[in-house]
Structure formats: C-alpha cells, structure tokens
Amino acid sequence: MNKLDALWEYQQAELALEKIEARIKTTPSRQKLNKLHAFLSEQQTLITGFQKQIDARSASVDKLAAQIAEFEHQYELELSEFNSMENDEECTAAEMTESRRALERLLNQVDAVRRELYDTLAWIEKATADYKETYAKAGKAKKEYDAVRKQCEDEIVAAQPELDAAKLAAQKRRAEVDPALLKKYDSVKTHHAVPMARVENNQCGGCNMSLPIATVKRVVAGTGLVECENCGRILYA
Numbered sequence: 001m002n003k004l005d006a007l008w009e010y011q012q013a014e015l016a017l018e019k020i021e022a023r024i025k026t027t028p029s030r031q032k033l034n035k036l037h038a039f040l041s042e043q044q045t046l047i048t049g050f051q052k053q054i055d056a057r058s059a060s061v062d063k064l065a066a067q068i069a070e071f072e073h074q075y076e077l078e079l080s081e082f083n084s085m086e087n088d089e090e091c092t093a094a095e096m097t098e099s100r101r102a103l104e105r106l107l108n109q110v111d112a113v114r115r116e117l118y119d120t121l122a123w124i125e126k127a128t129a130d131y132k133e134t135y136a137k138a139g140k141a142k143k144e145y146d147a148v149r150k151q152c153e154d155e156i157v158a159a160q161p162e163l164d165a166a167k168l169a170a171q172k173r174r175a176e177v178d179p180a181l182l183k184k185y186d187s188v189k190t191h192h193a194v195p196m197a198r199v200e201n202n203q204c205g206g207c208n209m210s211l212p213i214a215t216v217k218r219v220v221a222g223t224g225l226v227e228c229e230n231c232g233r234i235l236y237a
C-alpha cells in the first residue's frame, strides 16, 4: 500500500464515521426534538410577554379606581354646593349655570375613566385566558419534548458501539498516514468535505474539471501528491 492508498483508506474511514454522526443528528426523533425546542422557546417568549403586559395593566386598575373615587368625591361636593345655591336668593343665574356645567364636566370625567377601567378589566380577562391557553399548550409540548428527548438519548446509546467502532477505525487509519500528507489533507478538508478525488475519464472526480494528460500521468504513477489545479483536492488514481 503506497502513501496515497493509506490516505484514501483513511478518508473512507472518516466518511463512514461522519455518515453515522450525521444519521444520529437527523433521525426523525431528533428532527422532532428540534421542532419542539423551537416551539417551546416561542411559547416561553409569549408567556413572558403576557405576564409583563398583564402586570402593567393590573397596576393601572387601582389608579383608575382611585381617579373615579376622586371625581365622585368632587361631584358630591359640587352637588351639595349646587343644592345650597338653589336655596340662596342672592345666588345669580350665571353662578347656577356655572355650577351646573361643573357638575356635567365631572360626570363626563367619571364616565370616561369608568369606561377605561372596564376596557382594562376586559383586556386583562382576555389576556389571562390567552395566557392560560398558551401555558397549557407549552406544558403539553414540554411533556412531549421530554419523551422525545428520551427517545433521542436512547438512540444515541444504541448507536454508541457502532460510533465507537467507526471512530477507532478512523483513528487507526489516520495513524497509518504519512504526517505531511495528513497535514495537506486536513487543510483541504477545511474547504471540501471530501478532500480526495478520484481521477475518472481524465477528469477530477471532485469538481469534474478536465485534467491535463501530464497531470493524469503523474497521478497514475502514484509517486507523489498531485492536486487538482481547479479545486485543490488531492487526486487519486
């Protein structure tokens, strides 16, 4: 076995290992787990948003109720003043009109704040219902997530012997490769998932570029490292 054969064997072992790793990462359970994870973070964001908004609106309820009480108090004062004016002969019609207008204004203010209070309470009720629904949905999804996660863990445990064997095989192959070649291989690997390419029909099997005859001859001779001029992969006959 020449140096390039050893490197080729290592590449085969490494690809076999990567295939197992990719399979573990993309099982139906794993894909489902990823989806559930995304859904759960989405629900968590919603729940936090609901909590913040409900807290803020709840804080305004007391303020609105206090405002209503204050306006009602002012109304009572104005009303008793108006009643005493009616019995006061020195009181002018203009003063009476002014007092009546003040009473109307206060009533309108009470109405406006009351409406705001009712709207706020209705909003809180609706948001609380939405919050509960979201919370229940998230709870259900969390249970499902835990079950699927267990499945994924079981899958990993089941695949572990195969994975360990593939790792060991790749390590063994790697140890058999010339260090200089290995350095080159690792550097090409940063650009290409499969760093070595077979020469087929005078073309690079990696990028399909036609190779000069002289290059093909050097590869076939197997005397040293030949790279594809186009993609930089290590050529193998």
Ligand SMILES: [Zn+2]
Pocket (backbone or CB within 6 Å): 197, 204, 205, 206, 207, 208, 209, 228, 229, 230, 231, 232, 233
């Ligand atoms: Zn190429």
